[in-house]
Amino acid sequence: MSFNVNETYLKFPPFHEAMSNFQVGKWEDGFAKLAEVEQTFPTEPEVRAIRQEMEVRSRINEYEVEENKHQKRQQVTKTGIRVLAIFVIVIFGFLAISTYSGWIEGQITRAQSDLTKNLLQAQLVVEFRNAQQLIIAGKSDEALSVYENIKAKNPEFPGLSEAITQAQALKDIEVEYTQAINLLQLGDSAQALSILQSINERMPNYRDVSLQIKKLQTQTEMASILQQADQAFSEGQYEEAISNYESLRLMDPSFETNRVEDNLFQSYVRAAQARLAEPVPSLDTLKKIDDYFSNALALRPLDREALAARTQVRMVIEESMIGDFVSQAQTVLASDPDSMEAQQLAEQYLGMALSVRPNDPSVLLQFQLAQAYVQAVNDFSSSKWDPVIEQLEYVVEHQAGYANGTALQTLYDAYIARGTDFVAAGEYSMALEDFQRSAVLAKQLPDSDQLSFEAQTMIAEAQGLLNHLQEAVLIYQDALNSIGLRDRIDILNTSLTETLSLAEYSSSVGDYTSAFYAYRNLIRNRVDAYNQSTIVIVKNGDYITSLANRYNTTVAAILSANKMNNQPRLTPNTHLIIPVLP
Known part of the structure; x- marks a missing residue:
């Protein structure tokens, strides 16, 4: 059986069954039915109040039943005594009545009057309690009727005046609450809210007023x-x-x-x-x-239009972000193109641009060039010539002037260094190939006379070690004349001048072996013929090939002037001699 929970519990059949069971003392059946009412109306405070009242009454009833049983047991014991006592009392009572009949009648009348008053008072107490239960149940009209009945019988009944005032106030609130609910149904929320707030001020816990106010x-x-x-x-x-x-x-x-x-x-x-x-x-x-x-x-x-618009905007965002990152990379490189710090920072910016659009060919190439160059410089400091050459060949293939030409010079110096290692290992043919490649690279650099001179002297040394002595001597002679070094040494009148004289004499008489070794010693000690040098303080980001390119000299000359090994790691804030070639 279904029941509309929006109706009052007073119309719910199990409620009537529960009350009927309570009236005839069927407490368990009554509480079972009342539980059904509570399940259907879980938020009704009146139902909980009725349950509490019935529980109290059921306990009183149980106590009375037990008390009656106890009294019956005592009654049997006392019956005999009472019969005898009654017999004696009747005899003496008859005698007393005969003697004091007038006085007894007066006492009986007063006792009857007191009994009547006590019975009335007890009845009014019960009615008063019932009225209070009606108040709890929200039945202010019925409670007022009961209070008026009590007032008619005993106007001075304790607490009656306050109870009537409370019941009347509750009745007024019920009327206002009903009015507010009706206004809500009509859509007049403002007026309904005003009424509910008034109710809440006078009786904060009345029904669902606070909830309704919050909702409104x-x-x-x-x-x-x-x-x-x-x-x-x-x-x-x-x-x-x-x-x-x-x-x-x-x-x-x-x-x-x-x-x-x-x-x-x-x-x-x-x-x-x-x-x-x-x-x-x-x-x-x-x-x-x-x-x-x-x-x-x-x-x-x-929505197609929104999708298309967002796609277009994201393309513009990508272009803007990529352009911004590339611009920052270019700005950093433009400020100090051969600085390692600038190269590393540019690599980071270009990497961020690639994170926006990984397959952008232009950005990818710039990133790869920066990455390869940074790695090559690091490998150069560790004398890892093969990876240096491989990476820088890739760089100069795509951008010959990368890092303000330092990439090209670093590649040149890497070939010179690897060729020198081949010479030390007796691999003269491989050394010759590296020196010849360095000579080609030197011609691509501006102011390349000094680099070409160095490459030619290294080629001459390799040719001599391959026993091509006459060819080696001719290359030495051309190299010395190409930069005017022969005339400078001749003017110095030092041990270098003597070595030069020996080399030229040996060559003139066809002793190319002596001439080769004399020219080689002359070239290895040629720094003594330089009359210019610069002292620089190494800064963060400086590396030896960048300094060689910046001061128009060679790595070999710097290493020789500073008596450094073939792994030129520079320390910031230290002094470095830079020989300036003539």
Whole structure:
């Protein structure tokens, strides 16, 4: 059997069955039916109050039953004594009545009057308690009727006046509550809220008044926010409208769902379009626009126009971000192109650009060049010539002037260094190939006379070690004349001058072996012929090939002047001699 829970529990059949069972003393059956009532009306305080009252009465009834049993047992014992006592009393009573009949009649009359008053008082107490239960049950009209009946019988009954005042106040509140509920049904929320707040001030815990007030206040606030949102939307203030519509969704997602979501979607789209109309949207603005379109698509995932617009914006964002990262990399490199710190920072910027668009060919190439160059310089400091040459050949193939020409010079010096290692290992043919490659690279550098001179002297040494002595001597002679070093040594009149004379004499008489070794010693000690040098303080980011390129000298000359080994790791804030070649 179904029952409409919106109706009062007083019309619920199990409630009547429960009360009938209580009246005839069937307490267990009554409580079972009352439990059904509580399940159907779990929030009714009157039902809980009735249960508590019935539990008290059932315990009193149990006590009375036990007391009666005890009294019956005592009654049997006392019966005999009482019969005898009654017989004696009757005899003496007859004698006393005969003697004091007038006085006894007066006492009986007074006793009857006192008994009547006590019975009436007991009856009124019961009625008063019943009226209080009616108050608890919310039946103020019935309670007032009972109070008036008590007042008619005993106007001075204790607490009656206060109880009547309380019942009348409750009746007034019930009327106002009913009025407020009716106003809510008619849509007059403002007046209903005013009445409910008045009730709450006088009786804070009355029914669901506090809950109704909170609900109405929330509805009023939401209605106000909706009005502000709609006004902002109509006036084109779309970002303000977005803020208000989103607030409504947070407060109650079910509030005016279609209206709120439709206007919110349009607000996101139009706010994005308004920002797109700016002359030159910044990257932050473009990201904001992307957020607007994403939020709009969260409301309508299949909207084609919003999808297309967001895709276009994201492409613009990517272009802007990539352009910004590349620009920063170029700015860093332009400020100090051969600085290792600049190269590493540029590599980071280009890496960030690739994270935005991994397959961009232009950015990828710049990143790979920076990465290869940085790794090559690190490998150069560790004398890892093979990876240095491999990486820098890739760099100069794509950009010969990379790092302000330092990449080309570093590759040149790597070939010279590897060729020198081949000479030390007796691999003269391989050394010759490296020296010849360095000579080709030297011609691609500006002011390359000194580098070409060094490459030619290394080629001459390799040729001599391969027993091509006459060819080696001719190369030495051309190299000395190409930079004017022969004339300078001749003027010095030092041990170098003597070595030069020996080399030229041996060559003139056809003793190319002696001439070769004399020229080789002369070249190895040629630094003594330089009359210029510069002292520099090594800075962070400096490395030996960058200094060689910057001061138009060679790595070998720097190593020789500073008596450094073939693993030239520079320490910042130290002094370094830079020989300036003539």
